[in-house]
Amino acid sequence: MLNKLALSGIRHRMRDYTVLFSGLIIASAIFYMFLSLAINKTFLSSNSPAAATAFIFGFGIILLAIITIVYINYANSFLLSMRQKEYGMFMMLGAKSSKISRMIFVETFAIGTISTLIGLAIGIIATKYVSQMVISALDMQVKHFDSFYLPALIWTFVFFILLFIFSAIRNSITLRRTKVLTLLHKDSQPAKIKRNGALKVIQAIIGIVFLAIGYYVMWYMGKNALFIYLGVPIALVTIVIGTYFTINAAITAVISMLKRNERFAQKGLNNFTLSQLSFRISDYTKILSMVSIMFALALGAITVGLGFQNQIDTVVNGQNYYDVAVHNADTAQKSRINHLSGDDQFNYSYKADDKGKVLYYRQSEFKKQPFHYEAFNMKSMIATTKKSSNIADPNVSYSMLQNMMPKYRMSQVKMVSDAEFDKIQAKTDTLTLVKTTSFKDNLSKIKAISKEESKRYPELKQAGGDKYSAYTLINGFFSGLEFMGFFLGIAFLAMLASCLMFKILSGANGDVKRYNMLHKIGTRQKMLRSTINKEIAVLFAVPAGLGIIHVLLGLQMFKGILYKPYTHIEIPFGIFIVLYLCYYFLTRYLYKKIVLK
Amino acid sequence: MQKIVEVKNVEKIYGKADEKQFKALSDVNFEVQPGEFVGIMGASGSGKTTLLNILSTLDTPTSGSVKIAGQDITKLKTNEMADFRANKIGFIFQDFNLLENLTAYENIALPLALQNVSPKKIKPAVTAITEKLGLTEILNHYPTELSGGQKQRVAAARALVHEPSIVFGDEPTGALDSKSARALMDTMTKINQEDNVSILLVTHDPFSASYCDRILFIKDGEIGQELKKEDSSRGEFYQEILDSLGTFVE
Numbered sequence: 139m140l141n142k143l144a145l146s147g148i149r150h151r152m153r154d155y156t157v158l159f160s161g162l163i164i165a166s167a168i169f170y171m172f173l174s175l176a177i178n179k180t181f182l183s184s185n186s187p188a189a190a191t192a193f194i195f196g197f198g199i200i201l202l203a204i205i206t207i208v209y210i211n212y213a214n215s216f217l218l219s220m221r222q223k224e225y226g227m228f229m230m231l232g233a234k235s236s237k238i239s240r241m242i243f244v245e246t247f248a249i250g251t252i253s254t255l256i257g258l259a260i261g262i263i264a265t266k267y268v269s270q271m272v273i274s275a276l277d278m279q280v281k282h283f284d285s286f287y288l289p290a291l292i293w294t295f296v297f298f299i300l301l302f303i304f305s306a307i308r309n310s311i312t313l314r315r316t317k318v319l320t321l322l323h324k325d326s327q328p329a330k331i332k333r334n335g336a337l338k339v340i341q342a343i344i345g346i347v348f349l350a351i352g353y354y355v356m357w358y359m360g361k362n363a364l365f366i367y368l369g370v371p372i373a374l375v376t377i378v379i380g381t382y383f384t385i386n387a388a389i390t391a392v393i394s395m396l397k398r399n400e401r402f403a404q405k406g407l408n409n410f411t412l413s414q415l416s417f418r419i420s421d422y423t424k425i426l427s428m429v430s431i432m433f434a435l436a437l438g439a440i441t442v443g444l445g446f447q448n449q450i451d452t453v454v455n456g457q458n459y460y461d462v463a464v465h466n467a468d469t470a471q472k473s474r475i476n477h478l479s480g481d482d483q484f485n486y487s488y489k490a491d492d493k494g495k496v497l498y499y500r501q502s503e504f505k506k507q508p509f510h511y512e513a514f515n516m517k518s519m520i521a522t523t524k525k526s527s528n529i530a531d532p533n534v535s536y537s538m539l540q541n542m543m544p545k546y547r548m549s550q551v552k553m554v555s556d557a558e559f560d561k562i563q564a565k566t567d568t569l570t571l572v573k574t575t576s577f578k579d580n581l582s583k584i585k586a587i588s589k590e591e592s593k594r595y596p597e598l599k600q601a602g603g604d605k606y607s608a609y610t611l612i613n614g615f616f617s618g619l620e621f622m623g624f625f626l627g628i629a630f631l632a633m634l635a636s637c638l639m640f641k642i643l644s645g646a647n648g649d650v651k652r653y654n655m656l657h658k659i660g661t662r663q664k665m666l667r668s669t670i671n672k673e674i675a676v677l678f679a680v681p682a683g684l685g686i687i688h689v690l691l692g693l694q695m696f697k698g699i700l701y702k703p704y705t706h707i708e709i710p711f712g713i714f715i716v717l718y719l720c721y722y723f724l725t726r727y728l729y730k731k732i733v734l735k
Numbered sequence: 736m737q738k739i740v741e742v743k744n745v746e747k748i749y750g751k752a753d754e755k756q757f758k759a760l761s762d763v764n765f766e767v768q769p770g771e772f773v774g775i776m777g778a779s780g781s782g783k784t785t786l787l788n789i790l791s792t793l794d795t796p797t798s799g800s801v802k803i804a805g806q807d808i809t810k811l812k813t814n815e816m817a818d819f820r821a822n823k824i825g826f827i828f829q830d831f832n833l834l835e836n837l838t839a840y841e842n843i844a845l846p847l848a849l850q851n852v853s854p855k856k857i858k859p860a861v862t863a864i865t866e867k868l869g870l871t872e873i874l875n876h877y878p879t880e881l882s883g884g885q886k887q888r889v890a891a892a893r894a895l896v897h898e899p900s901i902v903f904g905d906e907p908t909g910a911l912d913s914k915s916a917r918a919l920m921d922t923m924t925k926i927n928q929e930d931n932v933s934i935l936l937v938t939h940d941p942f943s944a945s946y947c948d949r950i951l952f953i954k955d956g957e958i959g960q961e962l963k964k965e966d967s968s969r970g971e972f973y974q975e976i977l978d979s980l981g982t983f984v985e
């Protein structure tokens with residue numbers, strides 16, 4: 139009988155259960171996605187040469203596991219907030235508490251297992267598509283990555299089942315311990331706010347001071363790379379503490395300031411919204427601080443990952459001045475070259491002696507078209523473009539030989555007059571070098587030319603030397619790093635935003651009565667909706683805002699490693715904001731579904 | 736003089752056409768004059784809450800017309816209904832329905848803020864009503880820090896602060912002990928007499944009902960009997976109510 143009642147209770151709250159299920163499914167899917175990458179040793183070692191990668195990912199797994207634990211905790215309290223009234227009612231009607239606690243155990247565990255299984259299936263599919271999307275969007279080369287990876291599957295399953303067993307035990311103990319009356323009236327007991335102004339002021343000051351120290355340390359690390367062993371822990375600790383106090387005190391201070399401003403507070407439902415927030419903030423401080431810190435880490439991971447991507451251009455352009463090198467161009471190659479944008483062509487003819495030890499070039503051609511090359515300064519790590527008409531200069535000839543056939547790469551270079559050149563008994567070969575307006579914009583065309591060259595001269599295949607092969611090499615190297623950064627970041631963000639969502643949604647059941655009352659005394663639906671939007675917007679914006687500040691200042695740390703850490707910063711920020719906004723809209727939609735008629 | 740409430744041939748049927756239907760109100764007719772204090776009594780399930788919900792635009796009748804302060808409220812759109820409730824109606828509920836995260840003062844000020852009354856005018860209006868109801872001491876308390884009687888008086892103040900055309904109460908004394916109930920009814924009478932506010936309340940309790948000028952008895956969705964206080968004292972009226980309940984309820 140009781141089981142039947144409980145099941146009918148579930149049917150009545152299908153909407154809430156849908157929210158819960160989809161949240162849990164997302165969580166296990168993300169966890170699988172991350173593990174499929176993080177514990178795949180072949181993938182890691184073949185995509186990143188650095189030993190640090192395995193360490194970074196190990197660290198990532200720990201962080202994600204912690205977030206997942208917190209997340210399941212919130213999802214679980216959402217479940218409990220939904221069910222406790224009903225179970226309280228059963229208990230009041232005389233159901234034994236042992237029976238009730240067994241029921242909640244079974245319910246929690248069943249929900250957990252089902253959603254984990256579905257989540258794993260979705261995780262495999264999502265991993266496939268997300269990785270394809272990321273790879274093609276960023277023109278990356280990723281090796282040994284498979285969306286189905288058994289160890290990841292097993293570990294995710296084990297981890298989640300353990301978590302759910304734990305939650306189920308916790309729920310049944312909670313229900314057994316709590317008094318029936320408390321269960322029945324849980325919604326109507328708001329957390330009491332402490333009105334201690336002086337303490338809040340001190341907290342606000344401490345918070346801001348700690349943040350300032352943390353930011354300063356990060357800036358300092360960017361200048362003194364050796365400081366990082368001490369600097370990273372200091373920055374982490376100060377920023378965590380600073381964030382916590384800032385959210386707890388500074389935000390409360392702003393709210394009470396706004397409340398005191400009558401012209402603002404006494405307008406429409408503003409006062410109500412402010413009060414909702416000030417009641418919530420103290421309850422939310424922990425999760426908001428956590429979200430903002432993790433948010434910063436995730437966003438930082440993506441930004442730095444993309445920073446490496448931006449690095450590719452710089453490095454590739456430093457390898458070779460010319461974008462294309464073609465030997466003895468035939469008509470097909472010539473027409474391809476003519477289709478490049480801004481085809482600045484350089485044609486050099488040369489002859490080799492019979493052993494191929496010496497290469498002869500026409501001096502007149504270099505007079506007309508000086509040869510360009512990249513001079514790399516080891517100190518500043520910056521390459522500068524130079525030009526010269528003296529091909530015999532070792533610096534210049536070195537760069538020239540890069541473009542030649544592999545068999546000539548060790549040859550000696552000589553520059554001769556036209557008359558002397560004509561006298562040499564050998565076949566005349568030509569080398570066509572092209573500088574386009576942008577290597578990146580012409581990438582696909584350049585790729586076609588380079589492929590064709592390898593077909594015409596198979597010995598070029600392994601030799602490299604032209605810009606395109608340098609690009610493939612470097613891109614492969616950085617892509618692994620970047621791909622990892624992306625995955626890490628997106629997995630984190632999705633988890634965090636879901637955490638916040640559940641925290642907010644578990645408050646929704648308690649809000650039903652309040653909004654119903656406002657409706658009764660004549661508040662328009664539109665106004666109710668806009669208060670909900672505002673309230674949830676603030677709860678989402680606070681951690682996002684702090685997180686973005688953390689990242690912007692935190693990037694100072696990478697000034698030494700990355701060439702320009704702030705270039706194209708709008709891309710990771712854009713991706714993040716779009717994803718985050720999706721969560722915001724989802725949360726407020728679900729919240730309204732629960733709260734409003 | 737214009738009538739405050741005018742109910743004509745109101746019928747309410749719950750359940751859609753293809754479902755099991757239930758007629759909660761059938762052919763209800765009555766009027767309330769300005770400044771009148773009217774009570775509605777009846778057994779549980781007789782349709783009192785249904786009637787009150789219709790009068791207060793929270794629900795619509797299946798047929799018939801309801802005019803409040805001259806306006807036909809059955810023809811209003813959703814937003815107009817909300818505005819109508821905000822401007823013309825005051826509510827007192829059995830379970831207080833105060834917002835726990837606002838202080839007493841803020842709760843009382845809420846209807847004015849909803850109407851976008853300027854903050855300068857809010858304060859005097861709240862002060863006036865709270866002085867009348869003896870709430871000045873507890874204005875900065877949160878509802879959890881108040882007794883049931885105090886909460887209900889705060890709710891009454893919130894129902895009155897925007898000077899509505901009529902105040903509706905659904906068993907406002909239902910959750911109060913007899914002393915608090917008496918205090919609340921005294922206050923309501925005072926407001927009714929001094930400020931000429933019309934009041935319509937649903938109650939089970941003959942004692943609370945004895946404060947009314949007139950009582951409508953409702954049975955199975957129909958108004959069966961009407962009792963007027965006229966010149967009798969409250970004690971005599973109380974006795975009359977008990978007598979009618981005795982004969983009416985069977």
Ligand SMILES: Nc1ncnc2c1ncn2[C@@H]1O[C@H](COP(=O)(O)OP(=O)(O)OP(=O)(O)O)[C@@H](O)[C@H]1O
Nearest residue numbers: 749750757759777778779780781782783784785786
């Ligand atoms: N939403 C609804 N759907 C179907 N029937 C309803 C609905 N609301 C009320 N009823 C029925 O209408 C009748 C009148 O209900 P109402 O709530 O008006 O009674 P009441 O006089 O207020 O009773 P009480 O004194 O117990 O509060 C009851 O029989 C009830 O079952």
Ligand SMILES: [Mg+2]
Nearest residue numbers: 783784785905
């Ligand atoms: Mg009722």
